[in-house]
Amino acid sequence: MGKRFLSALCIISLSLAGLSGCGESDDAIKAGMTDIKDHKYAEAVTGFNTAMENGSSKRSCLRGLGISYLEQSMYPEAEDCFKRALGAGSGIPDSMDFDIAYYLAKTLQKQDRYEEAVSVYDAILDLRPSERDAVYLRGVCRLELGDHDSALSDFTKTISMDNDDYDRIIAVYQQLADKGYEEEGLGILQGVWDPDHMTNYEMGQISYYLGNNAQAQNYLELARSEKTTSDKTPVVMLLGKTGEKQGDFNYAVSVYRSFLEEHPDNAAIYNRLGICEVKMAESMGDSSYYEAAIADFEAGIALGDPDEAMSLLRNQITAYEYMGDFATAKNLIAAYLEQYPDDRDAAREAQFLSTR
Incomplete structure (x- = not known):
């Protein structure tokens, strides 16, 4: 297995990808991965431990356990599982080994151990030089370490490997902007502007992050009316945000509500709508908007979307708190x-509410 691969990690998701179980066919492991997808992490831990005791693939079970612990912010436990999972491999790196390596690197990043995470990405790239995600994530870690030039080299490389991946290009901009290099990030966005080869949505995205809100709205309105894609959620989300960014909350609410009239099962848009209404209550001093926000958060919660449930619940609590209904917020x-x-911010908020 390449000595560096083993020694640097012993030790090697697609960040958040790979919840399918990497092709694992064992029913017990499939059930555990379903629990993870549904955010039932305690159940997943129990299931994977039982599956391992009953003879299921040790590597797959340890991988599942690691993901479960990672999602619960139990980073030392996750790290241990991922390292053991790598040690349980055949000695010849396969797709699951690389997947586990990404998860391990993410766990190290969560612990601010960026140098060690860089070593993991180096090991991945030693064996798979074309791994775009590893190049990008190594750049993120190098930026955290203050190594701007090496980070920029990685960011430039990951963009050159697919210069039509505007989501990744925007992610690079955001990383640079967050660390005080916004002008450099804006230059990257400007450098990829190519109306002849970009969709209306892509031009809307870039315009939004360049700060050209009116232009972004024009492109995003065109994208919203197109029939080329079935899921308009990203378009509607960004279109509404153009209104929020300009303080035009009525426009944003109109965008979100008109979408929900045709797609009432979209928890993410209910969440964004509620957030917008909370902002309206704050800016206009009208508590009725808090009530509207709470109703929309509740509508989103009722849909049972595990990917949005946590955020919706937190936002609902915040709305009650801002409205002054501390008793309901406390309950x-x-x-x-x-x-x-494991939500430490919520635990601190609960402590604050206990004094109200």
Whole structure:
């Protein structure tokens, strides 16, 4: 297995990808990965431990355990599982080994151990030089370490490997902007502008991050009316944000509500709508918007979308708190912490509410 691969990590997701179980066919492992997808992490831990005791693939079970711990912010436990999973391989790196390596690197990043994470990405790239995600994520770590030039080299390389991946290009901009290099990031966005080869949505995206809100709205309105894609959620989300960014909350609410009239099962848009209404309540001093926000958060929660449930619940609690209904907020946050006990921010909020 390449000595560096083993020694640097012993030790090698697609960040958040790979929840399918990497092709694992074992029913017990499939059930555990389903629990993870549904954010039932305690159940997943129990399931993977039982599956391993019953003879299921040790590597797959350890991978699943690692993901479960990672999602619960139990980073030392996750790190241990991922390292053991790598040690349980055949000695010849395969797709699952690389997947586990990404998860390990992410776990190290979560612990601010960026140099070690860089070593993991180096090891991946030693064996697979064309791994764009590893190049980009290594750049993120190098930027955290203050190595701007090496980070920029990685960012430039990952863009050159697919200069039509505008989501990645925007991610690069955001990384640079967050570290004080916004002008450099804006230069990258300007450098990829190519109306002859970009969709209306892509031009809307770039315009939004360049700060050209009116232009972004024009392109995004065109994208919203197109029939080329079935899922308009990203378009509608960004279109509404152009209104929010300009303080035109009525426009944003109109965008979100008109979408929900045709797609009432979209929890993410209910969440964004509620957030917008909370902002309206704050800016206009009208508590009725808090009530509207709470109703929309509740509508989103009722849809049972595991990917949005946590955020919707937190935002609902915040709306009650801002409205001055501390008793309801206190009860809700207690129930929330039973479901998400590792949310430290919520635990601090619960402590604050206990004094109200």
